[in-house]
Amino acid sequence: MKTYEKAPAKINLMLDVLHKRPDGYHEVEMVMTMVDLADRLEMVELPRDTIIISSQVGYIPLDEKNLAFQAARLIKDRYDVKRGVHIHLDKKIPVAAGLAGGSSDAAATLRGLNRLWGLNIPMIELQELGAELGSDVPFCVTGGTALATGRGEVLHSICNPPQCWVVLAKPPINVSTQEVYTRLRSDQISKHPSAADMIAAIQSGSFQEVCEQLGNVLEDVTLKLHPEVQQLKEAMMRLGADGTLMSGSGPTVFGLVSKESKVPRIYNGLRGFCREVYAVRLLT
Numbered sequence: 001m002k003t004y005e006k007a008p009a010k011i012n013l014m015l016d017v018l019h020k021r022p023d024g025y026h027e028v029e030m031v032m033t034m035v036d037l038a039d040r041l042e043m044v045e046l047p048r049d050t051i052i053i054s055s056q057v058g059y060i061p062l063d064e065k066n067l068a069f070q071a072a073r074l075i076k077d078r079y080d081v082k083r084g085v086h087i088h089l090d091k092k093i094p095v096a097a098g099l100a101g102g103s104s105d106a107a108a109t110l111r112g113l114n115r116l117w118g119l120n121i122p123m124i125e126l127q128e129l130g131a132e133l134g135s136d137v138p139f140c141v142t143g144g145t146a147l148a149t150g151r152g153e154v155l156h157s158i159c160n161p162p163q164c165w166v167v168l169a170k171p172p173i174n175v176s177t178q179e180v181y182t183r184l185r186s187d188q189i190s191k192h193p194s195a196a197d198m199i200a201a202i203q204s205g206s207f208q209e210v211c212e213q214l215g216n217v218l219e220d221v222t223l224k225l226h227p228e229v230q231q232l233k234e235a236m237m238r239l240g241a242d243g244t245l246m247s248g249s250g251p252t253v254f255g256l257v258s259k260e261s262k263v264p265r266i267y268n269g270l271r272g273f274c275r276e277v278y279a280v281r282l283l284t
């Protein structure tokens, strides 16, 4: 028996940090949605009680450090499943990019194994399992568009933003999510983006208003550490994007574009100085 799952990338349309919590995590308010750039997972049952991870790329861990491995082990332990699985990850989402590639693979593993092994675990319980693997995993379990609060695991589904093109550019730099949160001085944030205003913009169906409400307080930290991320944002706007923002802790920058005719110029212009550029649609 085998099954397949798609694991799409997420972008943060807004991200605000309220304060640091006693458990070390930060209380956040984020509006997140999915884009049509996805890893593909193939899950094949094994006759032995073991978990094997493989991938066509050589730059991700294939052992217990892999989030798909951790998701499979968690579901096996929690539901006492004495069966094995080989999970092949066809990676398309850039790694450590602020696009939740690993989290989405973990979420897809939870969904896929739930089906493969006929466990009938309700979605809400899969999200709770996901929260044990990472703050972004619960959102990735259900996808869509949502307001995420708490450390990111408390979700309220909202309607999808108006459809548009999303140009993603990942500069060749490494950003640690933990370091970005640690460096953020939440008492010194100059301007907090508003989740309520972003939700109102989405609900109004106005693409222009969504662009106006884009905001991410983690940009302050990552842009200071890596000025090339700011340059990428400026280049995107110069080339014709309607709005730009860094996703999550970065370093990927995305540009929202309403007119298809503008996309090739932005894509080709960015490719001039950034190797990893993608032009995709919102997953609505």
Ligand SMILES: C[C@@](CO)(OP(=O)(O)O)[C@H](O)COP(=O)(O)OP(=O)(O)OC[C@H]1O[C@@H](n2ccc(N)nc2=O)[C@H](O)[C@@H]1O
Residues within 6 Å of the ligand: 012, 015, 024, 025, 026, 027, 028, 030, 097, 098, 099, 100, 103, 133, 134, 135, 136, 137, 150, 151, 152, 177, 178, 181, 247, 248, 249, 250
């Ligand atoms: C910043 C965001 C925005 O969507 O995404 P990415 O940039 O990672 O894609 C998320 O908050 C990242 O979520 P995720 O990558 O799942 O984080 P986790 O594995 O739970 O935590 C990694 C580290 O980030 C910090 N962390 C994470 C979430 C949070 N609300 N507060 C934190 O302080 C903690 O130091 C933690 O040790």
Ligand SMILES: Nc1ncnc2c1ncn2[C@@H]1O[C@H](COP(=O)(O)OP(=O)(O)O)[C@@H](O)[C@H]1O
Residues within 6 Å of the ligand: 059, 060, 061, 065, 066, 067, 068, 089, 094, 095, 096, 097, 098, 099, 100, 101, 102, 103, 105, 106, 177, 248, 250
């Ligand atoms: N399935 C996976 N895909 C990608 N990275 C993974 C995976 N499992 C574990 N990792 C590790 O998780 C880290 C963060 O990867 P990723 O989820 O792509 O980042 P981000 O949350 O910033 O988008 C990387 O350093 C990578 O080595």
